[in-house]
Amino acid sequence: MATAAASTTFSLLHSTTTSSSSSTTSPSRLRLTSAFRVRPLRGFAAADPLLAVTVAARVGRVRERKGARLEVSMAKKSVGDLGASDLKGKKVFVRADLNVPLDDNQNITDDTRIRAAIPTIQYLIKNGAKVILSSHLGRPKGVTPKYSLAPLVPRLSELIGLQVVKADDSIGPEVEKLVSSLPDGGVLLLENVRFYKEEEKNDPEHAKKLASLADLFVNDAFGTAHRAHASTEGVTKYLKPSVAGFLLQKELDYLVGAVSSPKRPFAAIVGGSKVSSKIGVIESLLEKVDILLLGGGMIFTFYKAQGLSVGSSLVEEDKLDLATSLLAKAKEKGVSLLLPSDVVIADKFAPDANSKVVPASAIPDGWMGLDIGPDSVKSFSEALDTTQTIIWNGPMGVFEFDKFAVGTEAIAKKLADLSGKGVTTIIGGGDSVAAVEKVGVANVMSHISTGGGASLELLEGKELPGVIALDEATPVAV
Ligand SMILES: Nc1ncnc2c1ncn2[C@@H]1O[C@H](COP(=O)(O)OP(=O)(O)O)[C@@H](O)[C@H]1O
């Protein structure tokens, strides 16, 4: 039943002979020299072997083999490795990332993440499994009705092609009752797993309760793979097998390949509002990219660090020193780091706010920056014209308000245009993807990733706990 081709594997050939037979080597002990060549097994270009190895070694294991061959493997068992004999009648706990944007009336404004979860769910249904589907939505503190998964049920049912049953909780007797009445091929959607604080704490007792609902685990939540939470990492300790879903696999296949061997010049565009989690990523990005463009809520911390006044814009006060050192590091590394030269400011955070364009150095008190200005769009576009690979995470402004969507839309159109000219364009993150969908150019991008933070962490070469915890695939012969 096992299909080795479903796994993501790098093969390394060493120029000198190694003696041992099939012993496992710690990634940190692997000596990387120019003598290594990376032979990609599954369509990976490998112009940057060192990075390819670093990424692979951090995600998986390194095996030393007889005959001068080293295999670096991030091969995880896949749901495609399981067939009807493994799945029929089995209760399968599926963690997806259904964290979709909702408007004030609880309408889904972009269903990309739901659509992306469907292939795994349908595969399980087809093979007679009972699907127990779980996800988070937003960042609730305790039970918060506006973060219920209930608004997702109609679209989910429509896309799957059968009526999804919704539980009001993610654990407990009521949920157990619903699980026991679930037919083979049925789907039960649990309530937002983050209604329990134990979820994000990765509390083992809580993970055990979630796991007790099922026989095996499929993680398809790429967007949350960088979080070690009870429903992503904790449950793997109690459910065997724990395998990767098709989306998780597809994302890793594409992103590891793209970031290990980017066609250069390589640019990253980072924006959005999750400043504290993304500003740290910039340090590692400076090691990898040739050009770094910053937009969104991120920029005001940099302006303030340079002594500019930022009015009431979003600022992370405790990251000012970091911003200063990042600017210095960019210079030292020869990375072209561009901050917007002008911004669109608003007198309140609302769609009907008064707005004007000002130079970045002239934000008055009481006003806040909610988009990048036209000069910035021009200079960003010129910089992007020189590139061959672009990864974009985080909108340039508050694109949900039409008045402040211009910068984001212009960058989305620019990337679409460059994509048509052969530039590799990778868009990551729930809101960034929603912005690209809104402009109607998602289908021309090289890759739409369902994970913003997750794709950036992968690019950094960090371990993704939700991936690491999954079962290893049967090693592939090299
Ligand atoms: N200047 C800004 N001030 C406040 N919020 C902003 C600003 N620019 C962008 N945002 C907000 O950032 C959010 C997306 O951020 P984030 O979650 O980091 O992106 P993604 O989901 O693509 O990873 C959007 O809701 C957008 O309104």
Ligand SMILES: O=C(OP(=O)(O)O)[C@H](O)COP(=O)(O)O
């Ligand atoms: O939207 C998400 O991440 P992203 O905004 O980095 O793409 C994921 O659902 C993870 O959410 P989290 O950052 O609240 O853990």
